[in-house]
Amino acid sequence: MSRVHVSIMRRALTVAATAIIAAGIAACGAPDYTYVKNSGEKTYFRVPATWRQVDQAGLDYMTREDNPDSVSAQVRKRMTWSVAYDAHAEPTAAHLFSLTTTDEPIAYAKVVHLTEDQANLVSFDALRNLFLPVSDSARASAFEAGTLLPGFELLVDEVLTPSDGVRGVRVVYNYELPNGVLHTFDQTTYVNNDASVYYMLVIRCSARCYKARAGEIEGVATSFTVRSKP
Known part of the structure; x- marks a missing residue:
């Protein structure tokens, strides 16, 4: 074989190898999920890769309970971890907490270390009511205070015992917001x-959104994993 033929063959092999590598990269593509974890708290879940993280400063601002410069706020910050991911093109914590329509799902995870007094109050109903009133007694109290939203429907209520170290509940429910849209x-x-630590994942969107994207949302909800020592 002549040197010319050898050179042509080498170039052909190089082109072929490059094409194979490129095809392999294209086949792999972008990852389907973003894996969210807090290794220190042994807490994990995943969201579709198209969901984007909410600005942490905005999330902290929306969830503040007291003056951020106060001692109690600093203690609370050390005892709490939170993160949110939004499917909306413009992610914001407002999609989680506002009384306007959230037309794409948003997921909010939170881990809180409790004081001894707080731990003594933990029950399954207390876990159900951490985000909005769900139990009969909690909704009755909210009604008396004039803060209860209408249109409540309890869709799922199940006790979870995923391991010896943790127990909990999953509740799925509807509320109608002031604009008339069911969420x-x-x-x-x-x-x-x-009962010294609780771990929460909340996913919210309009009822129509929830039905249309049920498989996607179920995948996020069921990926929520806590591996806590007994």
Whole structure:
């Protein structure tokens, strides 16, 4: 074989190898999911890769309970971890907490270390009511206070015992917002054995959105995993 033929063959093999590599990369493509974890808290879940993280400063602002410069706020910050992912093109914590329509799903995870007094109050109903009133007694109290939203429907209520170290509940429920749009809230909350830590994942969107994207949302909800020591 002449040198010319050898050179042509080498170039052909190089082109072929490059094409194979490129095809392999294209086949792999972008990842389907973003895996969210807090290794220290042994808490994990996944969201579709198209969902984007909500600005943490905005999320902290929307969830503040007292003056951020206060001692109690600093203590609370050390005892709490939170993160949110939004399917909307413009992710914002407002899609989680506002009384306007959320037309694409948003997921909010939170881990909170409790004081001894708080731990003594933990029950399955307390876990159900962490985001919005769900139990009969909690909704009655909200009604008396004039803060209860209308249109409540309880769709799912199940006790979860995924391991010896944690137990919890999953509730899925509807509330009608002031604009008349029914919204669905999918909430999973765990607590460790001594009730010193709770772990919560809430997914929210309009009822129509929830039905249309049920498989996608179910995948996020069921991926929520806590591996806590007993």
